[in-house]
Amino acid sequence: MTISRRRFLQVGGAVVAATVGCDRLPDSVLELYSRGEPELDPFQPPASGSMDLVAHALNRLSFGARPGDYTRIRHLAPVPDAAFEAYLDEQFRPRDIDDSIAERAVRRFESLNAPAGELFEYKEDFLLGEMTSAALLRAALSERQLYEVMVQFWTDHFNIDSSKGDCRWLKAADDRLVVREHALGKFPDLVRASALSPAMLWYLDGRVNRVAGDSGGGPNENYARELLELHTLGVQGGYTQKDVMEVARALTGWIVRAKKESTFRLGSVEFAAALHDDGTKVVLGHTIPAGQGPRDLFHVLEIVSLHPSTAQHIATKLCRRFIADEPPLAATRAVARAFLESDGDIRVTLRALFGRSEFVASRGNKFKRPFNYVVSALRATGARTDAGAQLTDFLLRMGHAPYQYPTPDGYPEEASPWLGTLLWRWNFAVALTENRIAGTHVDVPGLTRAAGGDVGLMSHMLGRKPTSAELAAYAGSGAGLALILASPAFQMA
Amino acid sequence: MSATSGFISGNADESRSLVVVFLRGGADGLALVPPLGDDDYQKARPRLRVTEREGVKLDGFFGLHPHLKPLQPLYAEGQLAVVTGAGSEDTSRSHFEAQDLMEHGGTAGGGWLGRFLRYRPATNEGKKPQNSALSAIAVGKELPECLRGAPAASVMQSIDEFSLGAGAARFSSQLQKLYAAEENDLGAAGRDTLDALRRIEQLRKTPYSTASGAVYADDDFAQGLRQIARLIKARVGLEAASIDLGGWDSHFTQSTLIDPLMLRLGAGLAAFTRDMGRWMDSTTVVVMTEFGRRLVENASFGTDHGRASVMFVLGGGVRGGQVLGRWPGLQSGVLDGPGDLPVTTNYRNVLAPILRRHGMGDDMRLVFPRFLVEPINLYT
Numbered sequence: 001m002t003i004s005r006r007r008f009l010q011v012g013g014a015v016v017a018a019t020v021g022c023d024r025l026p027d028s029v030l031e032l033y034s035r036g037e038p039e040l041d042p043f044q045p046p047a048s049g050s051m052d053l054v055a056h057a058l059n060r061l062s063f064g065a066r067p068g069d070y071t072r073i074r075h076l077a078p079v080p081d082a083a084f085e086a087y088l089d090e091q092f093r094p095r096d097i098d099d100s101i102a103e104r105a106v107r108r109f110e111s112l113n114a115p116a117g118e119l120f121e122y123k124e125d126f127l128l129g130e131m132t133s134a135a136l137l138r139a140a141l142s143e144r145q146l147y148e149v150m151v152q153f154w155t156d157h158f159n160i161d162s163s164k165g166d167c168r169w170l171k172a173a174d175d176r177l178v179v180r181e182h183a184l185g186k187f188p189d190l191v192r193a194s195a196l197s198p199a200m201l202w203y204l205d206g207r208v209n210r211v212a213g214d215s216g217g218g219p220n221e222n223y224a225r226e227l228l229e230l231h232t233l234g235v236q237g238g239y240t241q242k243d244v245m246e247v248a249r250a251l252t253g254w255i256v257r258a259k260k261e262s263t264f265r266l267g268s269v270e271f272a273a274a275l276h277d278d279g280t281k282v283v284l285g286h287t288i289p290a291g292q293g294p295r296d297l298f299h300v301l302e303i304v305s306l307h308p309s310t311a312q313h314i315a316t317k318l319c320r321r322f323i324a325d326e327p328p329l330a331a332t333r334a335v336a337r338a339f340l341e342s343d344g345d346i347r348v349t350l351r352a353l354f355g356r357s358e359f360v361a362s363r364g365n366k367f368k369r370p371f372n373y374v375v376s377a378l379r380a381t382g383a384r385t386d387a388g389a390q391l392t393d394f395l396l397r398m399g400h401a402p403y404q405y406p407t408p409d410g411y412p413e414e415a416s417p418w419l420g421t422l423l424w425r426w427n428f429a430v431a432l433t434e435n436r437i438a439g440t441h442v443d444v445p446g447l448t449r450a451a452g453g454d455v456g457l458m459s460h461m462l463g464r465k466p467t468s469a470e471l472a473a474y475a476g477s478g479a480g481l482a483l484i485l486a487s488p489a490f491q492m493a
Numbered sequence: 494m495s496a497t498s499g500f501i502s503g504n505a506d507e508s509r510s511l512v513v514v515f516l517r518g519g520a521d522g523l524a525l526v527p528p529l530g531d532d533d534y535q536k537a538r539p540r541l542r543v544t545e546r547e548g549v550k551l552d553g554f555f556g557l558h559p560h561l562k563p564l565q566p567l568y569a570e571g572q573l574a575v576v577t578g579a580g581s582e583d584t585s586r587s588h589f590e591a592q593d594l595m596e597h598g599g600t601a602g603g604g605w606l607g608r609f610l611r612y613r614p615a616t617n618e619g620k621k622p623q624n625s626a627l628s629a630i631a632v633g634k635e636l637p638e639c640l641r642g643a644p645a646a647s648v649m650q651s652i653d654e655f656s657l658g659a660g661a662a663r664f665s666s667q668l669q670k671l672y673a674a675e676e677n678d679l680g681a682a683g684r685d686t687l688d689a690l691r692r693i694e695q696l697r698k699t700p701y702s703t704a705s706g707a708v709y710a711d712d713d714f715a716q717g718l719r720q721i722a723r724l725i726k727a728r729v730g731l732e733a734a735s736i737d738l739g740g741w742d743s744h745f746t747q748s749t750l751i752d753p754l755m756l757r758l759g760a761g762l763a764a765f766t767r768d769m770g771r772w773m774d775s776t777t778v779v780v781m782t783e784f785g786r787r788l789v790e791n792a793s794f795g796t797d798h799g800r801a802s803v804m805f806v807l808g809g810g811v812r813g814g815q816v817l818g819r820w821p822g823l824q825s826g827v828l829d830g831p832g833d834l835p836v837t838t839n840y841r842n843v844l845a846p847i848l849r850r851h852g853m854g855d856d857m858r859l860v861f862p863r864f865l866v867e868p869i870n871l872y873t
Contacts, residue, residue: 161602163641203602367679396636399644406603406611406642417611419682420628420645423655423689426668430658469674473667478660483667488675488683 040382040443040450043068045460051363052080055463057087059364059493060322061354062145064376067450067460088354091146092347094184102142106134116173116198116267120259124168128403131162131172132395133387135402139375140385150183150346152371153321155402156410158194158231160203162403166259170199170267171403187314187344188305191231195223195301198256198267204408207256209248211277219277224248226408232304234313239284246281247304250288250296253277306344311336315349317413322353323362325414331358364463364492367415370398372493373425377432377485378440380461382447386439394437397424422491429485444481454480462489509775509809509851510725512718512734513606513639515596516758516782518741519588522802523786523834524751525561526575526816530554533823534788541747541790551575555816560755563763564805571813572766572773574871578818578837579804580784584830586798588742591783595840596638598861603642605844605860606733610643612859613852627655627689627729632717632736640735651720655693665690692727707768714738715761722768725776732851741782744795766807777808777847781840788823788832799833804843810850810872817869838869846871 046055054074058065076086090097106112109130111122119127135152142148158178162171174197182190194200201207204223212219224247228239253276257265271294281288281296284307288299304310315336319327331353338352339345353359368376374394378385385391395401398421405411412418431437433444451457458466458474461484466474470487477483484490527543528534530553535542548556549565555577557564567573583591598605610629629646631637640646649655657664665687672683701723709715714736721734738758743750758780766773785802807813819837821827829835841861846868848860857866 161642163597163638164602165600167602393648397645397647399642399646404603404641406601406608415678417644419678420686422682422686423627424645424647426657426686427655430664434658469671473671476663477667478663483664486664486668487671488679491679 040067040446042450042452043460044071044074045451045456046070046074046464047459049465051463053084053360054080054087056360056363057084059463060359060366061087061091061149063139063149063372064379064493065460065463066379067382067447070460070463088146088351091144092184092351094144094147097143099143102138102144105137105141109134111172112176114172116170117265119169119172120266122169124162127169127172128162129389129392131175132392132402136371136375136378136387136391136395137385139371140378140383140387146350147184150350151179153318154179154183154190156405156413157317158190158200159405159408159410160199160403161406162199163406165202166256166267167199167202169259170197170202170256173197173267174199175403182346184346184350187310187339187346187349188301190346191227191305192298192301194231195227195251195297196254196269198269201254201256201269202258206251206254207258209252209254210272210275211249211252219245219248219252221245221248224251227300228304230408230410232313233307233309234316237307237309237313239309243284246283247300249277249279250281250283250300253294254297306340308336308340311339311344315339315353318349318353319358320413322350323356323358324365325367328358331356364489366493367418368491368493369411369413369418370400370421370425371395371402373491374398374428376490376493377429380485380490381432381442381444381481383432383440383442385437385441388439390438391440394424394428425491426482426486429482430479433479433482433485442481447481457481458484461485508728508730508732509777510721510731510734511606511847511851512721512736512776512778514758514762514778514780515592515637515639515735515737516741516754516780517588517592517737517739518743518782519591519784519786519798520741520754520782520802521743521747521751521786521796522577522579522782523788523796524558524747525755526551526555526557526577526803528554528577528820528823529556531820531823537789537823539790540794541796552816554820558755560752561759563759567763567766567807568814572807572811574806574811574813575816576804576806576818576838576843576869577816577820578801578834579781579840579843580801580836580838581840582836583784584800586784586800586830588783588798593638595781595783597641598639598841599864601862604637604639605841606639606735607642607646608860609848609851609853610646610733612856613848613854627693627724627731629733630721630724630731630735632720632734637735637737640733643733649720650717652693652696652724655690656697657690661690661694689729692729696723696727703764703768704770705767707764709764709768710757710760712757712761714757715764718761718765719768722765722772725769725772743786744791744797745793747790747795750795762805762807773807774809777806777811777850779807779844779847780805781843785834788828788834797831800829801834801836804838804840806843806847806871812871812873817871839864842867842869843871 058069073087074083077083111127111130112134139148160167160171162168178193178197204226205220206223209220221244225244229235233239253272255270255272257268278291280290283300283303286303288296316332319332335353339349342348435441448457451460474480474483527548529545529548543558547559549562550556581595583594596604629640629643631640631648636646636648669687672680709719717736724731740754781804782802785799786796787799790796821837841864845857845866
C-alpha cells in the first residue's frame, strides 16, 4: 500500500487524524482512505414510481442499497421478479460470495477470533468496542447481506447482554461460535450451540443451576424458562411451570470456569456430574430416564427444538422481521410448516417466507431500527468509515448499540419503541453528510454525479422515484442528501 | 400540546424528572452525615471527626458536615430526606465491583435506570412505550452503567450538542412538510420531534437566567445541574438525568480531598433546588455512592473502603426533615468485616419508592431482578 500523508489528508482524513493521531491510525482506516476519493462509477437508480421487487429485497434482505447494488441485481435477469430470485440464490450461498473487503475491514479486530479463554486477556471495554465496530463494518460492507441480517436476527433471538458477569469477555466467542456459525444453518444446531455457550450459561445463570443438595442451592430456572419461552416454544407454546422445573433439573451441572473463582481454563464449559440431578424427568410429556448425565441436555433440546410450537414461534418472529410488525397468520403458518418439514433448516424456511405473496406485497412498511438506519445511511451514501466511537455513539444515543440489550428478549423488532429516536436520526443525517463524524466520510458531490443528478440520487436512496413533495423538500432544505436521510420514507424499509 | 405528546414525554400527563447524582470513589457517610451524638464515632475518628459543636444539627443525633450547610434549610423545610446506613450487599469493597453491582441493580444486564425507562411504560396500562430522544441524559463524557439499556440515552455536556447545524431552520421546515403528510405513528413522532427541536432551539437562543436569584458555581457539577434544570424547565421530555461527582476515595488526607467536594455538592444542590422552585414538586434528586468508609481513620489522615454510607433524597412529596434508616450503633459487635458501618438499608429500597413515584408499576422485579424490595417509607 502506498499513500503519502499529504494525500491522506487531502482525501478527507483530517478529522480522523485529529482524533486518533496520524501515526496510530489503524491499518484498515488507511486502507479505506488510501483508495483516495475514487470516483464512484455512474450507476442506474430505480426508475419506477413505486418500489420493484429488487428494491424491496435490498431494503428487507440487506442493510440497504449501496450505489450500484440495484443496477447489478436488476441485471441478473430480464425482469425484476426473476432478478429477485437470482439474488436469493446468490444470498443463500454466502460462502460462495467473495467477501474480502469486509473481511479485510475487520481483520484488525484480533479479539474476534480469539478462543474463549484468551478473551479474558482483553479489557472488557476494548472487547465491546471491537465487537461493536465489527458488527457495524460487517453490516455495512459485507456482500453476504442476508447472512448478516440473519446474524442480527439471531443475536436478538438469543440475546446476551455483554455487561453481565463474564459475558463481558465471553459474548465475543458466542457471536463467533454460536450466532455466526449457524445463522443460515439448522435451527437445532443453533439452539444446541447456544445452550452450551459459556456466555449464555453466564447470562441466564445456567452455570449456577445445580441439583438441590448439601451445598444448598437447587435448580435455577432462569435458562430453562427462557429456553422454552423465548428460544423455542414461545410464551403461548403450551408448556407448564412443571415443564420449566423439569427442564431446569435436566440441565443441572453445566458449569463455566469463572474469572472470579478460577485462573485456568477460564470460560470453559464443563459437566459436573456431582451437581447434576440424575433422576427421571418428564418434559412436555416425554420421559427422560434416570442416569443419563450430560445426555439430558441433548434430550431436552431434541424435544423442544423442532416442536410445532417452536416452528410457529420462530416463523412468527421471522415474518415480523421480514413482512410486518403484525404478520398475517397465513404466512406464519406456511413458514412454520416449511420449518418443520425441513427439520429447522433456516434457508428452506426463509425461502418459503420470501416466496409468500405477503412478503412480496409488504413494501416499505417496516420502520428501520436505529442500527439498521445508521447502516443503511452509510451504505446508501457510499460512506467510508472506521466504525469508531464517534459513529457508535449514535447507536448508544438511539438505544440500539449491539450486545447491550439488558433482558433476554432482545431488542424489539416492532416500530413503536423506536419512534422516539428521530431527533438523533436527523442529527446523524446532518452530521454524516456534513462530514462531521470523525472517521467517517461521504463524498456528496461525487455520489450525486454518479447517480446522474439530484433526481437519480433521490431515486437511489428511496428505491423509487421521489414524489413531488420530496423533490420540493430536497430543493428547499439547503441540504438535500441529509433531508432524504431524515425523511419519513428513508426511515422505512 | 398535541394529542400525541406521549412521544415526547413518556409521562406527558404528569411529567416527572429523576436526577441521579453518583458520588464516585466511595463517599464517607460518616463525614457527610456524622452521628454527632455517638461517642464511639467521636472516639474512632480523633482527627477526622466532626465535633458536636462543628456539626450542623439535623435531629439531635445526626448532623451535616459544616461544608454541607447549604443543605440544612432544605432539610428544615422538609424537602430533603437523609437515609443513613445505606448501601449494597456487595462485600468486595472494590470500587469497580460495588459500582457495577449498584448501577446494574444486581447481577443483571443493563442498568437499573435504563431498565426503569424501558419497562416503566409497559407496566402502565394504556400508555404507549415511546420515549423521547431526550428522555434520558447523562451529563459528562460517557454513559454511566446505570443508564445502560435505556431506550434512548444521550451523553451531553451542553444542549448545543442537539443542534441540527447552521441550516437548521430551513432544514426543519422542510421536514415539517414531509412529516405533516404522514398520517401514521411515524408522522406523529416526527411532528413531536420537531416540537422538541423548536424548544431546544428556543433554549439555545435565549440566555438562561436562573430563578429566585439562584447562583451556580463554575465547577462542572454545578454547571451540569444548571443544564439539567434548564432542560427540565423547557419540558423537552427529560425523565432521567445522571450526573457524577467523583473523587471521594479518601485514603490519604481525607479532608483536603473531600472538603472541596462537599462544598460543591452542598452548593450545587442548593442552587439547583432554588433555581427549580416549584419544578421540584415534579422532580426528585437522589444522591448515592458505591460504599462508605471504615469507621476507624487510618494513619495517613484518611479512611479505607467500608460498607454503608448515606443517601440523600430531595424533591416533591419526600418525607423530608428526617434521617431515615436504622442506626445500629458502632460497637465492635455491630461492625461489619474489618470494622465498617453495616448496611441497614439496601439502596434498592430507597430507589424503589422513588421509581414508583416516577411511574413504575408494581412489578419492580423488572428493574431489580432477584431482589425482594421492601421500600422505605420515603413518601407521606
